Amino acid sequence: MGVDLDLRESNGATRRPKVAFVLGGGGNLGAVQVGMLHALLERGIAPDLVVGCSVGALNGAAIAGDPTLEGAERLGDVWCGLDGASLIGSGSNLASIWSLLRRGQSLSSNDGLRRLLHDASPIKTFEEAVVPLHVVATSLETGDERWFTTGSIVAPILASAALPAVYPPVDIDGELHVDGAVVNNVPISRAVALGAERIYVCHVGNFTRPRGQPKRPIDVLLQSFSIARNHRFQSEHTRPWPDVELVVLPAIDPGKIGRNDFRRTPELIRRGRESAGRFLDNSTNFVEFAGPGPANSTKKVI
Numbered sequence: 001m002g003v004d005l006d007l008r009e010s011n012g013a014t015r016r017p018k019v020a021f022v023l024g025g026g027g028n029l030g031a032v033q034v035g036m037l038h039a040l041l042e043r044g045i046a047p048d049l050v051v052g053c054s055v056g057a058l059n060g061a062a063i064a065g066d067p068t069l070e071g072a073e074r075l076g077d078v079w080c081g082l083d084g085a086s087l088i089g090s091g092s093n094l095a096s097i098w099s100l101l102r103r104g105q106s107l108s109s110n111d112g113l114r115r116l117l118h119d120a121s122p123i124k125t126f127e128e129a130v131v132p133l134h135v136v137a138t139s140l141e142t143g144d145e146r147w148f149t150t151g152s153i154v155a156p157i158l159a160s161a162a163l164p165a166v167y168p169p170v171d172i173d174g175e176l177h178v179d180g181a182v183v184n185n186v187p188i189s190r191a192v193a194l195g196a197e198r199i200y201v202c203h204v205g206n207f208t209r210p211r212g213q214p215k216r217p218i219d220v221l222l223q224s225f226s227i228a229r230n231h232r233f234q235s236e237h238t239r240p241w242p243d244v245e246l247v248v249l250p251a252i253d254p255g256k257i258g259r260n261d262f263r264r265t266p267e268l269i270r271r272g273r274e275s276a277g278r279f280l281d282n283s284t285n286f287v288e289f290a291g292p293g294p295a296n297s298t299k300k301v302i
Helices: 027-042 055-065 069-080 084-088 091-095 097-101 111-120 154-160 188-193 217-237 265-281
Strands: 019-023 049-053 133-139 145-148 170-172 175-179 198-202 245-248 287-290 298-301
Touching: 019 027, 019 055, 019 188, 027 055, 027 069, 027 198, 027 265, 049 055, 049 188, 055 069, 055 111, 055 133, 055 154, 069 111, 069 265, 111 154, 133 154, 154 170, 154 175, 188 198, 188 217
Parallel strands: 019 049, 019 198, 049 133, 198 245, 245 298
Antiparallel strands: 133 145, 133 175, 170 175, 287 298
């Protein structure tokens, strides 16, 4: 399969590297991520820890609670039953400048997200997870990333997925929090800090396409946010990480799709699964090079 990293104990025996799944944000393209997870688990690639941001935090809770192929299939079933209007309201509401100027903290409630989390996750607390789960949100007060690893998963995941202006900020310990993607959309560095030796990155925005000409102020706003949140990923996934094997799964270009359009979810799951599966089965996708640090330090970057 081309993803083996031979780590030897002092007695010469091989051991399995510590594996992390890093799940980035991406809204309704989280369906592609479900397909990626399916491809990994059906090849026997299971995580020792899960690090998630935004929709990746939600998907991450499902997989951390049940890191099996059956768990991925159940998550896919939940996604296939989603209705965009119940999650983030109508497209016209999102596009209206008057909606952005009205009083209040968001265009939509997070009730739909709360229901989705309830349906998708087999766990209610971080402590119930089969493998450790780490979730990131952004503090509106300090601008710092804040990590959650204990207690109820509900508020931290709602905060992590709170797309600014679309969903309301979430109060945790008297401090408002919004989407973790504002500061760390694809938290590779967190997985490294936690000691991961092989990191599978499921970043659904990792595809190249010329950016369209914005036609409305909201288009400029959202496109700028997309560029900003991808900036740190571009830096982290090209950085040499000593003694870490980084496997960035290929995303798919979904073509034209509305931000609240979930009608193509089954197709996106299927395409994400097929694309990731082909990639994992093709060892020629991996390019090995020496990184700084010990002489045997290597890293495979996609």
